[in-house]
Amino acid sequence: MAGGKYIGVIGAGECDAELGTMAEAVGRGIAEAGAVLVCGGMGGAMEAACRGAKAAGGTTIGILPGPDRKGANEYVDIAIATGIGEARNLAIIRTSDVLVAVGGSYGTLSEIGFALKMGKKVVGLKTWDIKGMVPARTAEEAVRLAAE
Amino acid sequence: MAGGKYIGVIGAGECDAELGTMAEAVGRGIAEAGAVLVCGGMGGAMEAACRGAKAAGGTTIGILPGPDRKGANEYVDIAIATGIGEARNLAIIRTSDVLVAVGGSYGTLSEIGFALKMGKKVVGLKTWDIKGMVPARTAEEAVRLAAE
Amino acid sequence: MAGGKYIGVIGAGECDAELGTMAEAVGRGIAEAGAVLVCGGMGGAMEAACRGAKAAGGTTIGILPGPDRKGANEYVDIAIATGIGEARNLAIIRTSDVLVAVGGSYGTLSEIGFALKMGKKVVGLKTWDIKGMVPARTAEEAVRLAAE
Amino acid sequence: MAGGKYIGVIGAGECDAELGTMAEAVGRGIAEAGAVLVCGGMGGAMEAACRGAKAAGGTTIGILPGPDRKGANEYVDIAIATGIGEARNLAIIRTSDVLVAVGGSYGTLSEIGFALKMGKKVVGLKTWDIKGMVPARTAEEAVRLAAE
Numbered sequence: 268m269a270g271g272k273y274i275g276v277i278g279a280g281e282c283d284a285e286l287g288t289m290a291e292a293v294g295r296g297i298a299e300a301g302a303v304l305v306c307g308g309m310g311g312a313m314e315a316a317c318r319g320a321k322a323a324g325g326t327t328i329g330i331l332p333g334p335d336r337k338g339a340n341e342y343v344d345i346a347i348a349t350g351i352g353e354a355r356n357l358a359i360i361r362t363s364d365v366l367v368a369v370g371g372s373y374g375t376l377s378e379i380g381f382a383l384k385m386g387k388k389v390v391g392l393k394t395w396d397i398k399g400m401v402p403a404r405t406a407e408e409a410v411r412l413a414a415e
Numbered sequence: 416m417a418g419g420k421y422i423g424v425i426g427a428g429e430c431d432a433e434l435g436t437m438a439e440a441v442g443r444g445i446a447e448a449g450a451v452l453v454c455g456g457m458g459g460a461m462e463a464a465c466r467g468a469k470a471a472g473g474t475t476i477g478i479l480p481g482p483d484r485k486g487a488n489e490y491v492d493i494a495i496a497t498g499i500g501e502a503r504n505l506a507i508i509r510t511s512d513v514l515v516a517v518g519g520s521y522g523t524l525s526e527i528g529f530a531l532k533m534g535k536k537v538v539g540l541k542t543w544d545i546k547g548m549v550p551a552r553t554a555e556e557a558v559r560l561a562a563e
Numbered sequence: 564m565a566g567g568k569y570i571g572v573i574g575a576g577e578c579d580a581e582l583g584t585m586a587e588a589v590g591r592g593i594a595e596a597g598a599v600l601v602c603g604g605m606g607g608a609m610e611a612a613c614r615g616a617k618a619a620g621g622t623t624i625g626i627l628p629g630p631d632r633k634g635a636n637e638y639v640d641i642a643i644a645t646g647i648g649e650a651r652n653l654a655i656i657r658t659s660d661v662l663v664a665v666g667g668s669y670g671t672l673s674e675i676g677f678a679l680k681m682g683k684k685v686v687g688l689k690t691w692d693i694k695g696m697v698p699a700r701t702a703e704e705a706v707r708l709a710a711e
Numbered sequence: 712m713a714g715g716k717y718i719g720v721i722g723a724g725e726c727d728a729e730l731g732t733m734a735e736a737v738g739r740g741i742a743e744a745g746a747v748l749v750c751g752g753m754g755g756a757m758e759a760a761c762r763g764a765k766a767a768g769g770t771t772i773g774i775l776p777g778p779d780r781k782g783a784n785e786y787v788d789i790a791i792a793t794g795i796g797e798a799r800n801l802a803i804i805r806t807s808d809v810l811v812a813v814g815g816s817y818g819t820l821s822e823i824g825f826a827l828k829m830g831k832k833v834v835g836l837k838t839w840d841i842k843g844m845v846p847a848r849t850a851e852e853a854v855r856l857a858a859e
Contacts, residue, residue, distance in 0.1 A: 273780070275848075290568065303789075328789060334805050334829075336717070345772060345789050348805040351647040351798070352630065353529070354502040359558030361778050361792035373532035376545065381501070385778075397524065421632070451641075476641060482657050482681075482796065484569070493599075493624060493641050499650070499795040500778065509630050509644035533630075560619040649825070650798040672841065675826030677797070680817035693820065 272302040273328075274413050275363030277356075277378045278312030278371040278394070286312060286370040289392060289406050291319035293367050296410030298325025305330065305363045307355070308339040308346055312369045317342030331361050357381060365413045367403075368394040388413070420450040421476075422561050423511030425504075425526045426460025426519040426542070434460060434518040437540060437554050438466035438531050441515050445557030446473020453478065453511045455503065456487040456494055460517045465490030505529060513561045515551075516542040536561070568598040569624075570618045570709050571659025573652075573674045574667040575606030582608060582666040584704050585688060587615035588665050592706030594621025601659045603651065604635040604642055608665045613638030614616070626655050628678065652676055663699075664690040684709070717772075718747040718857050719807030721800075721822045722756025722815040722838070730756060730814040733836060733850050735763035737811055740854030742769020749774065749807045751799070752783040752790055756813045761786030774803050801825055809857045811847075812838040832857070 274297045278290060286403035287392040293380045294316035297304045306313040308329020317327045321342045322384060329343035349355040356378050360366065365388045368375055382389045383399045390412045391400045403409035422445045426438060442464035445452045452468040454461040456477020465475045469490045477491035482502045497503040504547035506528050508514065513536045516523055523542060530537045531547045538560045539548045551557035570593045572584060590612035593600045600616040602609040604625020613623045617638045625639035628648045635642035645651040652674050656662065661684045664671055669692060678685045679695045686708045687696045699705035718741045722734060731744045738760035741748045748764040750757040752773020761771045765786045773787035776796045783790035793799040800822050804810065809832045812819055819838060826833045834856045837852045849855035 328791070330791065336806060340848050346806070347772070347774065347791055347802060348839060349793075349802040351502070351650050351795070351802070352505075353532075354499070354505050354647050354650075354795070357500075357502050358793040358795070361794050362780060362790070373528045373547070375528075377525045377528030377532060380521045380523075380528055384501075384521035384525060399521070476643070478643065484658060494658070495624070495626065495643055495654060497645075497654040498657050499647070499654070499798050501796050502647070502798075506643060506645040506647070509646045510632060510642070579842030584855075647798070649828075650795070650801050653796075653798050669824045669828035669843070671824075673821045673828060676817045676819075676824055680821060681796075695817070 272414065273305050273362060273364050273372055274302045275305040275366040276313065276316040276360055276369060277306070277359065277366055277375050278369035279375060280309050280311040280313065282311040282370055286393065287315040290315035290369045292406030293369060293392070293409055294319030294325070295323045296406060297414070298323035300410060300414040302414060303328060305359055307331070308343045310340060312371065314340040314342060316369070326332070328362070330355050330362065360385060360387065363387065366390070367392060367409050367413050370394055420562065421453050421510060421512050422450045423453040423507055423514040424461065424464040424517060425454070425507065425514055425523050426517035427523060428457050428459040428461065428493070430459040430463070430518055434541065438517045440554030441517060441540070442467030442558055444554060445562070446471035448558060448562040450562060451476060453507055455479065455505045455507055456458040456491045458488060460489060460519065462488040464517070471546070476510070478503050478510065493531035508533060508535065510537065515540060515561050517555050518542055568710065569601050569658060569660050570598045570640060571601040571655055571662040572612040572665060573602070573655065573662055573671050574665035575671060576603070576605050576607040577610065578607040578611070578666055582689060583611040586611035586665045588702030589665060589688070589705055590615030590621070591619045592702060593709070594619035596706060598710060599624060601655055603627065603655055604639045609668065610636040610638060612665070624658070625650050626658065634702040638688065656681060656683065659683065661688070663688060663705050663709050668691055716858065717749050717807050717808050718746045718807070719749040719803055719810040720757065720760040720813060721750070721803065721810055721819050722813035723819060724751075724753050724755040724757065726755040726759070726814055727816040730837065731759040734759035734813045736850030737813060737836070737853055738769070739767045740850060741857075742767035744854060744858040746858060747772060749803055751775070751803055752787045754784060756815065758786060760813070772806070774799050774806065778788030804829060804831065807831065810834070811836060811857050814838055
């Protein structure tokens with residue numbers, strides 16, 4: 268199996284500069300920790316995280332909602348085209364050993380809920396504050412908590 | 416199309432007597448309002464709601480996670496066997512015009528998040544308190560808010 | 564549970580007049596046999612079959628690929644919005660006790676294969692000739708073979 | 712994006728020695744052609760193909776039906792846990808640029824149908840003979856036809 272731990276990054280498909288910088292640092296940290304980054308493969312926080320991971324020589328997996336691998340952002344190494352729309356969110360969570368949520372809105376909340384239901388650790392960064400999550404203040408702390 | 420409005424009921428597959436009574440009253444109210452009840456077709460709050468709806472002569476749809484219609488509780492009129500596991504939760508929400516969440520834990524939170532993302536009204540009864548939801552204190556109030 | 568047997572009708576989303584007439588007769592026969600018609604809820608053979616079933620007072624279920632019940636043809640009683648694209652084909656087959664394939668091309672072949680894998684009887688009408696299917700020459704014969 | 716072409720291998724989860732040898736040679740050939748092998752990640756023809764690809768230093772992706780990456784065979788590099796059962800077959804096909812079918816029964820037929828519907832080339836080796844497929848007599852020929 269590739270790369271030991273699979274760390275999922277969830278967050279909005281569109282994000283502002285601050286969250287983008289944070290997601291990129293999370294991605295870089297995941298790569299530096301020797302873990303594989305799993306995400307939805309699209310834009311926003313997902314793309315920023317993938318860019319960070321690639322800059323640090325990591326491996327990135329994008330599990331896409333659409334029917335074609337071409338939908339992936341350019342920093343995705345392994346693109347999976349599911350064609351099942353948002354139902355692919357569950358595959359992102361199931362494929363990840365642990366999750367980092369960066370920002371996001373209701374879609375991210377839905378993913379956090381499912382991850383907690385599956386008994387997975389969810390580290391939160393500027394996102395929902397749900398009982399059972401592990402809050403982090405910085406990208407570095409989030410990665411440390413996720414990787415440990 | 417059958418029965419005008421489709422009202423989804425979400426909640427835990429296991430629930431205590433108080434929540435069961437509440438879910439049953441919600442189901443009865445949905446039927447009395449002339450709406451179709453949509454749910455996951457399994458036990459707990461889902462079964463209680465279906466029982467209530469059938470007692471009032473309503474129509475119930477159960478969208479099941481498993482591969483066989485036999486998995487439905489006995490109060491389901493129309494059983495849909497999806498075989499896609501929890502990914503069927505998204506079909507419950509998409510099929511419903513409005514949702515009532517009764518109790519529940521992380522799985523219900525995940526469904527609430529997805530429903531809000533889809534822009535659907537979610538009435539909450541003894542469940543999560545998420546910004547954007549409409550809280551209700553009684554089953555009757557929940558049905559009234561959902562049906563209006 | 565509604566209506567005893569659930570008979571699925573599969574076939575192309577676009578079909579010529581001859582296949583349409585055939586699919587309509589299959590739908591009518593399913594309703595006359597007291598069974599519930601299950602299909603993909605869209606146009607072509609699906610719509611023709613639903614129209615036939617409704618003309619005979621039957622019940623029709625449409626399991627849709629898209630995210631909205633509004634996508635169903637006008638003869639669908641119970642519309643299920645899955646949002647999972649063609650993956651909903653598997654739910655059509657799982658929900659049906661037996662299938663009738665009317666015309667169709669590769670998509671229908673895929674459904675026939677999955678139905679046979681699930682151990683379900685598949686009656687064929689002007690469609691693929693796959694070992695394990697039960698061929699019929701007329702809509703009436705197809706319904707008789709499916710309902711028995 | 713990793714490895715240029717993604718070649719999917721489909722076939723039964725259980726297979727005899729002859730088909731296993733064939734699937735292994737297909738996997739080896741895919742790796743030697745510099746392509747990424749995509750499959751269902753389970754046993755039988757899938758495992759044999761992955762073993763062949765790894766022996767030749769290739770990269771293997773397994774898109775699993777179950778909820779846990781641990782379900783993958785030991786030759787899978789990148790395991791995707793979908794939790795959507797056989798509906799993951801569609802993701803295998805969508806993720807692949809071209810498919811090689813090795814043996815198999817109705818499940819493989821269903822996948823062949825879906826791949827042809829998606830307009831993808833399907834090379835067949837000791838499997839169904841469906842109009843639109845490209846037949847091959849040996850593993851080497853199959854890989855050559857798939858990779859060209």
